[in-house]
Amino acid sequence: MINNISISNMEAKAKEFNEVIQEQYYPWFAQYMVMKRASIEPNFHDLYLKFFDKVNSKSLNKEILKATYENCKVLLRSNLIKSSSEERSLLKNLGSWLGKFTIGRNQALRAKEIDPKSLIVEAYEKGLMIAVIPFTSKVSIPANFFCKIFLQRLQSD
Structure with missing residues (x-):
């Protein structure tokens, strides 16, 4: 199902998903999406997000977010993070x-799950800046986009 998602068939795939995949x-599915798709296929992130918007399930989004936080924490604790590109x-x-x-x-990043400031301080102390700085930069890119729009609107007024 996920292999064949495109903009043109997204409505049908979302409907199929809701019919086939039960909430249990x-x-x-969230673990599959995070580890087998989102972590490996960054070019499809926007497509997957649009798909989940069409599926329109708060409980699915909650599970995906939970799996994302958990897998980020696993990688951040990994001993290989220093040496493995x-x-x-x-x-x-x-x-x-x-x-x-x-x-x-437009949702907050949960600091109790992942706190970028604490991560950077801890990374500096443990010599993990090589992994943590790119991670926190990527997390904050959407915020930069919103700041840019906000500043453009201020300039136009």
Whole structure:
């Protein structure tokens, strides 16, 4: 189902999703989406977000956000994060996904889950800046977009 999503068939795929996937399977699906799709396919983030908007399920969005936070934390605690560019790439992609899924949708980033300021301080102390700075930058990109729009509106007034 996810392999064949496009802008042209999104309505039909969202309807099919709602008919086929029961709510009890949302945690499994959320984990699949985060680890097998969002962390590996950053070029499709916007498409996936539009798809979830069409599916229009608060409980699914909650599970996806939960899986995103959990997987970000797993990667941030990984011993390989210093030496493995693949691990850092997954983390960076999840940072982009997290930013688009929260800030990009006008929702707050939960500091109790992931606090960028604390992450940066801790990364400095542990020598993990190579992984944490790209991650936090990707998380904050949607905020920069909103700031840019806000400043443009202020200038036009």
